[in-house]
Amino acid sequence: MEKNFQEAFELHKNGNLQEAQKIYKSILKKTPDDFNCLHLLGLIAKNNKEYLSAFELISQAITINPNSAEAHFNLGNVLKGLNRINEAISSYDKAINIKPDHELYLLKGVACYEIKKLEDALISYDKSIKLNPDSFVAYCNKGLVLVDLNRIEEGVSNYDKAIQINPNFKDVRYNRGIALKLLGMYVESLEEFKALIQIEPNHLKGLYEVALVYRDLNKFDLALNYCERILMIDPSHSQTILLGIKIRKLTCDWSCYEKDFSYALKRIKDNEESVGPFSSLSFFKDPAIQKKTSETYSYKYKNSNNLVNKILPYKNHKKIRIAYFSPDFYIHPVSNLIVELIENHDKLKFEIYGFSLVDRPDDPVNKRLKKVFTKYINVENKPTKDIVELAREMEIDITVDLAVYTGKNRPEIFAMRTAPIQINYLGFPGTSGANYYDYIVADPVTIPKDYQQYYSEKILYLDVCFPIDTKKVTVKNTFDRQYFNLPVNCFIFCCINNHNKFNPLIFNSWMKILNKVDGSILYLRTHNDVAKDNLRKEAIANNINPDRLIFAKKLDYPMYIESLSLMDLSLDTYPFNGMSSSCDVLWSGLPILSLIGDSYSSRGCASVLNSLKLNSLITHSIDEYENLAIDLGNNPNKLKLLRKKISDKTILNLYNTKKYTKSIEDGYLKIYNRCQENLPPDHIS
Numbered sequence: 001m002e003k004n005f006q007e008a009f010e011l012h013k014n015g016n017l018q019e020a021q022k023i024y025k026s027i028l029k030k031t032p033d034d035f036n037c038l039h040l041l042g043l044i045a046k047n048n049k050e051y052l053s054a055f056e057l058i059s060q061a062i063t064i065n066p067n068s069a070e071a072h073f074n075l076g077n078v079l080k081g082l083n084r085i086n087e088a089i090s091s092y093d094k095a096i097n098i099k100p101d102h103e104l105y106l107l108k109g110v111a112c113y114e115i116k117k118l119e120d121a122l123i124s125y126d127k128s129i130k131l132n133p134d135s136f137v138a139y140c141n142k143g144l145v146l147v148d149l150n151r152i153e154e155g156v157s158n159y160d161k162a163i164q165i166n167p168n169f170k171d172v173r174y175n176r177g178i179a180l181k182l183l184g185m186y187v188e189s190l191e192e193f194k195a196l197i198q199i200e201p202n203h204l205k206g207l208y209e210v211a212l213v214y215r216d217l218n219k220f221d222l223a224l225n226y227c228e229r230i231l232m233i234d235p236s237h238s239q240t241i242l243l244g245i246k247i248r249k250l251t252c253d254w255s256c257y258e259k260d261f262s263y264a265l266k267r268i269k270d271n272e273e274s275v276g277p278f279s280s281l282s283f284f285k286d287p288a289i290q291k292k293t294s295e296t297y298s299y300k301y302k303n304s305n306n307l308v309n310k311i312l313p314y315k316n317h318k319k320i321r322i323a324y325f326s327p328d329f330y331i332h333p334v335s336n337l338i339v340e341l342i343e344n345h346d347k348l349k350f351e352i353y354g355f356s357l358v359d360r361p362d363d364p365v366n367k368r369l370k371k372v373f374t375k376y377i378n379v380e381n382k383p384t385k386d387i388v389e390l391a392r393e394m395e396i397d398i399t400v401d402l403a404v405y406t407g408k409n410r411p412e413i414f415a416m417r418t419a420p421i422q423i424n425y426l427g428f429p430g431t432s433g434a435n436y437y438d439y440i441v442a443d444p445v446t447i448p449k450d451y452q453q454y455y456s457e458k459i460l461y462l463d464v465c466f467p468i469d470t471k472k473v474t475v476k477n478t479f480d481r482q483y484f485n486l487p488v489n490c491f492i493f494c495c496i497n498n499h500n501k502f503n504p505l506i507f508n509s510w511m512k513i514l515n516k517v518d519g520s521i522l523y524l525r526t527h528n529d530v531a532k533d534n535l536r537k538e539a540i541a542n543n544i545n546p547d548r549l550i551f552a553k554k555l556d557y558p559m560y561i562e563s564l565s566l567m568d569l570s571l572d573t574y575p576f577n578g579m580s581s582s583c584d585v586l587w588s589g590l591p592i593l594s595l596i597g598d599s600y601s602s603r604g605c606a607s608v609l610n611s612l613k614l615n616s617l618i619t620h621s622i623d624e625y626e627n628l629a630i631d632l633g634n635n636p637n638k639l640k641l642l643r644k645k646i647s648d649k650t651i652l653n654l655y656n657t658k659k660y661t662k663s664i665e666d667g668y669l670k671i672y673n674r675c676q677e678n679l680p681p682d683h684i685s
Contacts, residue, residue, distance in 0.1 A: 005036065017044050035064045039071050046074070051081045069099035076107065085115045102132035109141055113148075116385065121145045136165040140172040147179050150381040155179050168199050170206075177209055186213050202233050211243060220251050220530050238267070242275055249279065252526075252534040254504045268293050273300075277405040281430055282501045285575035287454035287599040294433025295456065297405065301415035301434070311420045313675045314395045320672050323353040323391060323419070326402035326427070327409060329369050329376075330360035331557065333580030334402050334427045339365050341467040343372045344661035350668075353396065355379055355387070358408050384412050391418035397672055401437070404428035420675050424457055426466070429579055429601040431455040438681040439671060441465070441664070445607040446600045454599070458681040460667045464653045465607045467660050468583050473558045475565045475588055484563050486550070487521060491633050494523035494567040494590075496552070496581050499531050501573040506595075507535070509626050510571060511542035516626075517633035523567060525552040564588035568639060569632055574625075577605035583654070586612060591642040593617050593632070595625045611654040612646060 008023035021044050024037040031037075042057035058075045065071065076091030092108040095101075109124035125142040128135055139162035146155035159176035162169060177192035190213045196206040211226035224247055230240040245260040247253075261283060267274040268289055273296055275283060280293040314321075324342070328334050345352045354373040359380045360366050370376045379387045387410075391399060399419040403409035406427050414422050415436050424432045424440040431440065433456050440447075440457040443465040452459060481488050493513065495502075514520050526532055536546035555563060561584065564570075570585045570592035572578055577594060578585070582605040585592045594605035596618050606618045619625040632638055649655040670684050 008037075009040070012040060012044070017047060020044065033064050035061050035068070035071075038064070039068070039074070042078070043074060046078050046081065049081070051078055054078045055082065067098055069095040069101070069104075072098065073104060073107075076111075080111060085111050100127075100131065102128040102135055102138070105131065106135065106138050106141070109138070109145075113141070113145055116148075118145050118149055118383065134165055136162040136169050136172065139165070140169065140175060143172070143179070144175055147175070147182065149383050152179050152182050156183075170196055170199055170203065173199065174203075174206060174209070177206070181209075181213065181216075186217055189213055190217075204230055204234060204237065207233075208237075208239060208243070211240070215243070215247055215250075218528065218530075220247055223247055238272070242267075242273075245275060246279055249275075249282070250500055251528060251530040252499055252502055252507075252538070253530075254534075254538065257504055265289065268296065271296055273297060277428070277430065277433070279500075281599070281601040282503065282573075282576035285597045285599060285602055287430075287451060290599055290601070291431050291433055291454045291456065294405070294431050296433070298411070298415075298432060298434035301412045302436075311392065311417055313420045313678070314397060315676075317395065317397065319349055319351045320668065321351045321353065321395060321397045322400065322668060323355055323394075323396045323398070324400045324402055325355040325357060325410075325413065325418075327357040327407050328360070328403065328427070329354060329356045330366045331363045332365070335365050335369065336469060336472070337467050337580055337583065338402070338426065338469075339368050340469040340471055340657045341661050341664070342369055344658055345372075346661075346665060347374070350665065353377065353394070355391070355399075357403070357410055384410065384416065387413050388416040388418050397421065397675075398423065398668060400425050402427045404432050404437075421671055421681075423460070429576075429604050430599065431457060439684070441667070442600065443607055445610050446603045451598065452683065459683045460671060461683070461685045462660070462663045462667060464611045464660055464663070465604070466579065466583060466611075466654070467657060467664075468587070468654055470649070470655050470657050472587075473561060475561055477565070479559075479562050479566070481566050484566065486523070486563075486566060491517055491520040491569075491636065492523055492567045493517075493520060493569055493571050493629070493633070494564070495571050495573060495578075496525040496564065496585065497573045497576075497578040499524065499526040499528065499535075501576040501578075502535070503573075504538075505622065506574050507538055508542060509622055511539060511544045512626055513571070513629045513633065514544050514548055515542075516630040520633055521548045521550055522571075523550045523552060527551075527554065560584075561588045564590050568636060569593060569629065571629060572605045574622075575599060575602040577602055579604040579608075582608045586614075586646055586654070589643055589646050591617060591632075591639055591646065593619065593625065593629055595619050595622065608654060614642065614645065617642070 004023055004027060008020045012020035024041045027034055027037050038057050038061035042054045045054035045057060055078050058071055058078060062071050072091045072095035076088040079088035079091055089108055089111045092104055096104050105124045105128035109121045112121035112124060122145050125138045128138040139158045143155040143158035146158060156176060156179050159172050162172040173192055173196035177189045180189035180192060193206045193209045196203055207226055207230045211223045214223035224244060227240050227244045230237050241263060245264060248256060248260060264275045264283060274293055277294040277297050280290050284290055342352060351374040354369060354376040356378045357380060359378050396419040398421045400423045401414055402425060404411060404424050404427055422437050424437045437457050439460045440455055441460050443462050446465050447459050510522055514522060532551055535549060539546045539549055564585055565588040567590050570590050572592055572594040574595040575597045582592055594609060594617060596603055596606040609615060609617050619628055667684055
């Protein structure tokens with residue numbers, strides 16, 4: 001019998017598993033309680049990914065010899081393969097109690113990290129390092145946990161220790177590069193990724209990160225060069241293809257526009273991640289496509305851990321507790337709109353909290369917000385789980401996400417559920433596509449009732465969609481065009497929307513307008529030199545002198561508003577309208593011409609115009625848009641009447657922030673009462 005086992009064991013060691021398996025089974029027929037045969041058969045089953053069989057065999061072996069650390073260790077690995085992580089951790093603990101070992105602590109740490117038991121993972125990695133101070137893998141993994149805990153500098157320090165032990169360890173080089181990027185140390189991050197590429201020249205993830213960093217440093221040519229390098233290695237590398245599309249969009253390079261558009265659209269239709277929700281707003285006009293893009297993107301945040309359960313409504317609060325979450329509580333388009341609303345909230349009925357996802361400087365808007373929030377909480381360095389637990393401990397009734405898929409957003413917080421009611425509001429002009437946002441704030445213009453199907457949220461309808469800060473600076477009329485180096489005796493069209501909203505359709509339309517209005521110029525706010533050069537080339541391709549494009553210089557807000565008042569007509573973008581920028585344009589007294597579409601993002605400017613009773617400036621086709629712009633350009637007296645209408649701010653809904661505040665508070669009250677009665681979210685008028 002002993003000879004048979006030794007023969008089988010040698011076969012097993014040499015990789016002849018099938019023959020070894022036969023002998024183990026024949027031994028078990030005679031000796032059913034042979035620990036070694038059961039254990040080793042379990043390992044063969046695990047090797048074949050027959051995890052249930054492996055679990056039964058090794059569990060049976062453990063009943064025979066419960067003091068085998070190796071068997072408990074292997075059972076833990078099998079349970080991990082079955083995705084029964086908590087049970088795997090329990091098996092590792094049993095092995096550790098019998099025979100403490102650095103590898104066991106390492107594996108336990110990995111398992112804890114998988115289910116986001118981050119503090120437990122740290123303890124395990126520390127114990128692994130104590131038993132084996134040269135474990136560069138443990139240092140690397142510990143760094144990963146610390147970064148997840150937003151203790152990024154400590155994470156980098158552990159990566160450094162791993163590199164000292166093994167300078168050629170690729171994982172730690174990659175992770176260190178990511179951490180440095182999170183710290184905003186882009187140059188150092190770049191150096192780390194390049195060190196990784198020296199170790200492995202075709203390391204796709206490293207090459208891709210180099211391209212991303214060059215993109216973030218506005219070195220677009222270098223970013224595209226690295227994209228090309230990746231595609232030479234892997235022509236179907238979708239992340240890189242999409243990055244190239246985004247960079248070309250960002251730089252107004254439309255040389256591959258139709259091809260880029262088709263590729264992005266196909267991925268959406270195939271239920272694959274595409275250009276992302278925010279980019280989709282300027283690429284696609286179809287709200288169904290935008291919804292599908294957001295749905296696909298939102299999947300990555302679902303079921304992020306065990307806090308995703310629905311929260312029952314809190315009872316007996318004397319005041320409704322509302323928390324606004326934003327990475328942008330400073331001079332920023334969203335906060336510029338919302339600051340007076342926060343100031344006007346009825347503090348007798350509501351407690352209003354500000355959760356700041358990014359620690360912003362004390363500029364005038366930030367100071368105003370800090371002053372009026374019931375409590376202002378900086379959570380930049382808090383892990384997601386801790387933020388969610390804090391909101392739950394505070395028993396927040398309604399949380400309002402002012403970013404969703406924009407800027408330094410953190411939708412994973414909302415995927416884990418912060419409150420019984422969660423709202424998508426203002427920052428992202430479209431649907432989240434996620435089942436963890438209950439409502440989206442809109443008006444009948446941005447989301448007509450016939451379009452509700454394109455939104456995963458229920459609609460909280462207000463009379464006016466956007467709030468506005470009426471306490472901000474107004475036009476003083478103390479400057480002229482010469483002060484801003486603008487031509488004096490010509491008609492000035494302008495578009496102050498971000499240039500990522502430009503596309504061939506709208507730009508070619510602008511060129512047609514310039515062609516029909518003699519001597520007119522187009523004033524654009526574009527601080528990207530590559531985009532400026534590409535726009536000039538597009539002008540030439542449309543037989544327009546590129547000198548008729550004037551690019552704005554950076555101005556502080558008062559001067560920016562003054563400069564806008566000196567223009568003649570603002571031209572809105574399509575299919576992604578200006579939202580906050582449209583409010584700025586009209587606040588300066590300048591009329592804006594818009595083309596309305598079907599999506600929220602292509603109806604935002606129309607909503608603002610509607611609130612000012614300027615519906616004559618809302619067009620419904622590209623031809624109507626062009627013809628009206630040409631007519632107004634050649635008949636500037638018509639604009640004087642529009643300017644007069646805009647200037648009377650006392651009678652217009654857009655500028656009645658107290659009325660707006662009362663309206664949204666009534667909406668909050670209605671959805672709160674529904675929740676208190678255990679009714680599901682529904683459209684609210």
